Amino acid sequence: MRVVIVGAGEVGSNIAASLADSHDVVVVDVDPERVEEVKYSLDVLAIEGDGASIDTLEEAGVADADLLIASTDDDETNLATCGTAKALGDPFTIARVKQVGFLRTWERSRGAFDVDFMVCSNLVAAEDIVQVIGLPAAVNVEQFAQGLVQMAEFEIGESSSVAGQTVSEADQYELLTFAAILRDDDVEIPDGDSRIEAGDRVVVIGMPKAVHEFALTAAPTRMPNDATNVFVVGGGEIGFQTAQLLQERGLSPRLVERDPERARELAEQLSETVVLQMDATDTDALERENVGTADVVVAALDSDQNSLFAALVAKRLGAKRAVAVVEDGDHRDLFETVGVDAAVNPRVVTAEEITRITREETAEKLTFIEDDRAEVFEVEVDGDSVLAGRPIRESVADLPRGVVVGSIVRDRELVSPRGDTVVEVGDHVVLFVDSSVAEEVTAAV
Structure with missing residues (x-):
């Protein structure tokens, strides 16, 4: 696919990076430094130019492309790029936007x-935050099989x-599977004798109830019974959507918002939210x-520095858990190292969502672990799948190392994925x- x-x-x-190994990828950007970086770090063709320009897209070969992804930081540029691409050919177009209004119109x-x-980057980031809030001890949470698997x-x-x-x-x-142990830069597929270290x-993958029960054991001091008392600090689009x-x-x-006009606007739109007009970096006011x-x-x-400050102040004042929005992906590990419980990067979750769409023929749902060290995805098994009609032990042996069948859903019921479990056509399998x-x-699957 081009x-x-x-x-x-x-x-x-x-x-x-996620598509380069198996597809013919062309990357376009107006910034020559970014173009050079991509050219030498990835096996792709990189072109300098305005992606909304018909001349640039012609040079990139959009007329023969199967897929056009518009992923700049400017909504209008992305929409114009998709329109220009359709004028040159008939690629499937995907646009990244920040403003929810564009999404609602579409x-x-x-x-x-x-x-x-x-x-919509802001919306998928808010959805990711709410997933984490729903399971407070976790640093990453995703639902599969229409909520039957977590x-x-x-x-x-x-x-x-x-x-x-x-x-x-x-x-x-x-109905819980220990799928992996991540230690330093290693991804270990565990067996019964694998030891879990601090x-x-x-x-873990399985029934939501079982995942919640494991959370109570894995991190009891960070797991309130119900996360009902939630403060959202910042009334921008992500805070509002959250x-x-x-x-x-x-x-x-x-919800805490500094700007009086914005605070009034939020109070009018959020009927069940108490909007507090105050400076979120004012420690005394927060207390x-x-x-x-x-x-x-x-x-x-509005900045990673302010988000980090507010999160750490909240923890110091006694908040059980702090989740922070991180705009710069390089800051994510830093946030979690210094005490933020979970850091959500809107750009990363957007890239995951778009990558999932590029694989929709095989994967119904896709998420990444530690950015890109591993993937968890859901497939509906058909007759051509290596899994179909075979015990898991046999089918996994025919796959490369690094695969775990985490869960099986059959007729809206979970099936325990043991070695002798036979996967049937029509099953939804989370891997x-x-x-x-x-x-x-x-x-293969």
């Missing part, structure tokens, strides 16, 4: 703006009761508003896969 990606920033580069009339699929990644602290245990000792839960990150999603789940969050009593504080301010073999596995 893919043209316009925009070589964090989103475009991540997408290009949802009313699919194909509007000459866009075949649209991803994947979660937990960081194991020194006080965790599973630290020092083998997987067999820790596995006391029905500092490891453990990926509060709105929390309202839809029956919660009444509190007066009892931020320290919060189950979760979401820091979504954990090392990224180095992901393309090969996707083609």
